[in-house]
Each structure stands twice: as structure tokens, then as C-alpha cells.
Amino acid sequence: xxxxxxxxxxxMRRWADPARRNQRRIRAEQQRQRDxxxxxxxxxxxxxxPYSQLAVQAMTPLLDRYDIQLVPKLVAAPTPxxxxxxxxxxxxxxxxxxxxxxxYGLQFSASASVTPAQLxxxxxxxxxxxxxxxxxxxxxxxxxxxxxxxxxxxxTLARSVTLPxxxxxxxxxxxxxxxxxRLGHYLGAMFYYEGEWYWGxxxxxxxxxxxxxxGARRAHAPAASSLTRRELxxxxxxxxxRLQLEFFPSLRSPYTHLSYARVEALCARYPVDLVVxxxxxxxxxxxxxxxxxxxxxxxxTQREAERLGISFGNIWDPFGKPILRAYSLFPxxxxxxxxxxxxxSYSQAxxxxxxxxxxxxxxxxxxxxxxxxxxxxxxxxxxxxxxAEMEDxxxxxxxxxxxxxxxxxxxxxxxEAAFTVWGQDRLWLIEAELARRxxxxx
Numbered sequence: 001x002x003x004x005x006x007x008x009x010x011x012m013r014r015w016a017d018p019a020r021r022n023q024r025r026i027r028a029e030q031q032r033q034r035d036x037x038x039x040x041x042x043x044x045x046x047x048x049x050p051y052s053q054l055a056v057q058a059m060t061p062l063l064d065r066y067d068i069q070l071v072p073k074l075v076a077a078p079t080p081x082x083x084x085x086x087x088x089x090x091x092x093x094x095x096x097x098x099x100x101x102x103x104y105g106l107q108f109s110a111s112a113s114v115t116p117a118q119l120x121x122x123x124x125x126x127x128x129x130x131x132x133x134x135x136x137x138x139x140x141x142x143x144x145x146x147x148x149x150x151x152x153x154x155x156t157l158a159r160s161v162t163l164p165x166x167x168x169x170x171x172x173x174x175x176x177x178x179x180x181x182r183l184g185h186y187l188g189a190m191f192y193y194e195g196e197w198y199w200g201x202x203x204x205x206x207x208x209x210x211x212x213x214x215g216a217r218r219a220h221a222p223a224a225s226s227l228t229r230r231e232l233x234x235x236x237x238x239x240x241x242r243l244q245l246e247f248f249p250s251l252r253s254p255y256t257h258l259s260y261a262r263v264e265a266l267c268a269r270y271p272v273d274l275v276v277x278x279x280x281x282x283x284x285x286x287x288x289x290x291x292x293x294x295x296x297x298x299x300x301t302q303r304e305a306e307r308l309g310i311s312f313g314n315i316w317d318p319f320g321k322p323i324l325r326a327y328s329l330f331p332x333x334x335x336x337x338x339x340x341x342x343x344x345s346y347s348q349a350x351x352x353x354x355x356x357x358x359x360x361x362x363x364x365x366x367x368x369x370x371x372x373x374x375x376x377x378x379x380x381x382x383x384x385x386x387x388a389e390m391e392d393x394x395x396x397x398x399x400x401x402x403x404x405x406x407x408x409x410x411x412x413x414x415x416e417a418a419f420t421v422w423g424q425d426r427l428w429l430i431e432a433e434l435a436r437r438x439x440x441x442x
Contacts, residue, residue, distance in 0.1 A: 009317040009354075016298040016313040018306065021196070028194035029214060039068040039193070039216045041207070043132075044075050044180050045139060046188025047122045048114060050090075050097040053143040055189040055200040057106050059136035061226035062204070066216045070132040072139075073176040074123060079186035081290045084282070084403055092401060092422070099429060103230045104201060107140075112149030121158055122146060124169045128161035184292050197296055201227055202425055206303055232432055235439035241414070242271045243437060245430075248397045248407040249343055251323055252281035254301035256406040257351040258310055259424040260344035263408070266427065270434045276339045277393040278330060281323060282404060285394065304425070311352035318350045322358040325382055327390060329367065332380040338370050345370040410437070 014020065032039070043059065046052045063070055083089050094110040101108035114122075122142050129135065138157065145153040164172070183192055189200035191207055198207040205225050211217065247263055249256040267274045283289060305312035318326065326346055333342035345366045349355035356362040367377045400409050402422040408430045410419040416437060421430045 005317055009315050012298055012315045012317055015295045016302045018302055024195050041068050041070050042073055042192040043070060044073045044188055044190045046075050047126060048119055049188035050093040051189035051200045053108060054097055054106050056136055056139035058201055058204055058227050063132060065221045065226045066211050067218055068216060072130055072132055072135040074126050075176050075180060075188055076173045081288055082186035082293055084287050104227060109147045111147045114146055118154060121154060124163045125157050125161060127164050127169050127172055186292055232435055235435050237439050239271050241438055242273060244275060244413060245272045246275045246277055246409040248277050248279055248405055250279050250281045250405040251326055251346055252319055253405045254297055255424045257347045258304055259406045260347060262427055266431060270438050279394045279397060280390060314352055314354045316350050316354045316356055318357050327386050328383050329377055329380055331386050333372055336372060338372050342370040
């Protein structure tokens with residue numbers, strides 16, 4: 001193992017270490033008690049961010065459920081390096097939020113075209129009062145106005161408050177941007193509590209669990225979370241209708257690591273023919289990411305892995321040549337009917353077992369655990385026949401509207417339009433679509 005990879009892997013293990021996270025939580029709570037401070041949650045809201053438009057609807061239920069001080073912080077935009085392509089991000093976020101909102105009982109529709117002047121006015125309206133409940137109500141009102149392109153409603157809201165000047169608004173937005181950056185994040189719709197980040201409605205349950213453990217829940221608040229997702233109905237499977245499901249994984253993606261066994265289980269529950277289409281990691285495709293993003297992803301993956309019962313955190317980083325070597329064996333493994341098993345075995349090794357996948361002994365362990373023959377594998381090792389196929393996979397994923405992994409896609413088939421989800425935390429959404437296409441409700 002070379003020195004750079006050794007150091008990088010050690011840092012990744014350190015950032016993902018749940019024991020260190022738990023110690024940070026203990027120290028933070030001890031310091032909070034010494035300072036006699038209330039439980040203070042910061043919420044970073046972006047007016048034109050679809051995920052923020054959902055998250056702001058969770059503010060009031062959170063305040064009703066917990067004895068906390070919820071401090072809203074308005075931000076203008078994500079950290080530039082955190083978003084690969086802002087236009088693509090906006091399109092994706094609007095589609096995804098429209099898809100998931102009904103499952104949470106939230107209101108959302110894709111925003112109409114918003115002018116810079118409307119956006120500036122909306123931000124100044126939000127900055128007029130930073131009281132949490134007022135902020136939550138006004139945030140929902142502004143979201144509706146912007147989604148509908150309702151300039152009259154926006155101007156009516158503006159006349160109901162004392163607006164800060166353009167210069168005051170600019171200064172406040174910059175201060176909040178710098179605060180978020182200093183605390184270690186880069187997106188809107190983010191909740192922050194005592195050293196830890198929680199993204200939007202998807203991670204709110206982790207924040208609530210932490211507050212519950214600290215005794216912050218109000219005496220008469222129900223045990224159920226303040227925001228829950230509707231369960232899928234019980235259904236009968238129409239086994240005569242088979243569907244194709246495309247799965248775009250990457251071997252250097254912590255989030256993809258959490259998806260292999262669950263994708264396999266999904267395919268066992270439904271009449272699905274899985275097509276595995278691996279892609280090169282984003283950073284090996286020239287997409288940049290800063291240190292803050294990497295740390296958050298590792299820490300968030302660790303939380304998710306603990307909840308799912310998946311081993312994670314004993315990391316050996318395969319970035320670079322080890323990935324290329326690993327992919328050289330994929331077409332052969334797929335031809336043996338073991339493509340998914342091979343990728344899963346590799347992922348387990350590098351994300352949960354600290355196996356040096358660049359070494360022949362490490363790769364042999366991975367190959368044989370996947371049910372493949374090592375002497376046969378060696379004959380295919382380090383070939384370049386896979387590269388054109390991998391590039392085709394990347395282009396297919398981008399054409400589907402996604403640029404990250406894991407992506408799952410139901411292509412156009414049997415009279416149904418294509419349906420794409422991105423993220424291991426959207427497997428429930430692809431299952432909901434599979435249930436709609438393959439099953440009838442009981």
C-alpha cells in the first residue's frame with residue numbers, strides 16, 4: 001500500500017469512526033450543561049432550494065415536539081464546489097422533491113421560473129424576522145408563491161414586514177454562508193446540532209433520536225417522530241409482468257456500499273431482471289469535491305450503516321488504479337452470472353474489512369468470496385476491454401438525469417415512462433414504483 005493511500009485511508013477511518021462521534025456528542029453535552037445553554041439547533045434555509053422547501057415544513061412540528069431553541073439561518077446558495085452542475089441539480093431536485101413529498105404529507109410543486117429580483121425580494125422577506133415559528137410560516141408562504149410564480153403574493157408578503165436593506169441582506173447572507181462553511185457543510189436544508197449535521201427531512205429522524213436520548217422531548221409529545229414516511233401498502237405481485245431494472249454503482253462510493261444487499265433483496269421480492277452498469281467514481285471523472293463534503297458523506301454513511309446493520313468504517317481507499325484493476329474483472333464476473341456478487345464482495349472488503357484490494361492476495365479473497373475462480377480471474381486481470389462499456393454506462397446515467405451513484409432506473413418499457421432514482425436512501429421510492437407497476441393492492 002502506497003503512503004498517500006495509507007494516510008488517506010487512515011483519515012477516512014478516523015472521520016467515520018462511531019466511537020469518536022459518540023465521544024464528541026458526550027463532550028458537547030457536557031459543555032452545553034456547563035454553559036447552561038438550551039438545546040440549540042441551527043437550520044440553514046435556502047429560499048430557492050427544493051429540499052429546503054420541504055425541510056421548512058418540518059420546523060413547526062420539531063418545535064412542538066422538543067424543548068429546543070431552533071435558530072434559522074438564511075443562505076443564498078450552496079458552496080460552488082459542492083454542486084457538479086447547478087442547472088442539473090435544480091432539475092433533479094425539483095423532480096425528486098415532487099416525487100417524495102406526497103409520501104411525507106408535505107406540499108411541493110416544481111417552482112416556476114424565478115427572476116433575480118423576485119429571489120432577492122424573497123430573501124429579504126425571510127430575513128425580516130428570525131423567530132423560528134415566524135420563519136417557518138413565512139418560508140412556506142414564500143415557497144408557495146415562488147412555486148406558483150405569484151408575484152402579487154410575494155409583494156404582499158414584502159409589504160407586511162420591515163425589509164432589511166439590500167446591503168444588510170447581503171451582509172447577513174455572507175455571514176451565514178461563512179458560518180455554515182466554518183461548521184463544515186455546503187448545502188441548504190441542513191439542520192446542525194452540537195457538532196453534527198442532518199440533511200433535510202431524510203435525516204431528521206437522527207436528530208430527533210439524539211434529542212430523545214438527551215431528554216429534550218416535551219412531556220406530552222408522542223413517541224412517534226414528528227415527520228414520518230407513509231408505508232407502502234400490502235400488495236399482490238403480478239408475476240407475469242417482468243421488468244428490467246438498471247443499477248449504476250461505483251466501487252468508491254460509500255453510499256453505494258449500503259445498497260448492494262438491498263438491491264439484491266429488492267430483486268428477490270419483485271419480478272425484476274437486474275442489469276448492473278458500474279461507472280467510474282465521480283472524482284475519477286473529473287468531478288471535484290472538497291474535504292467537508294467527503295467528511296460529511298463518511299459520517300452520514302456510518303449512521304446509515306448502523307441503522308441498516310451493514311459493516312462500514314474499516315476502510316481501505318481504492319481510489320485510482322485499484323478501481324481500474326477491479327473493473328477489469330467485472331465483464332468476466334458478469335459473464336459467470338456473478339457480476340453483482342463480485343462488486344458486493346469488493347465493496348465489503350474495502351469499506352468494511354480494510355482489505356488491500358490492489359494486492360493480488362486481497363483481490364483473490366474478493367473474487368473467491370463472490371463464488372468465482374481465481375486462476376480464471378487472473379487471465380482477465382488488468383485488461384482494458386471494459387473501458388468503452390463503462391463510458392457508455394456513464395453517458396446512460398447522465399442521460400437519465402443523474403450524475404451520481406447509486407442510481408437505479410426503470411427504462412421505458414411496457415408502455416411506462418422511464419423512472420430514475422438517485423441514492424441508497426431512495427430505494428424505497430424505486431420500490432414504490434415497482435409496486436405500482438408490478439402489483440395490485442390487497
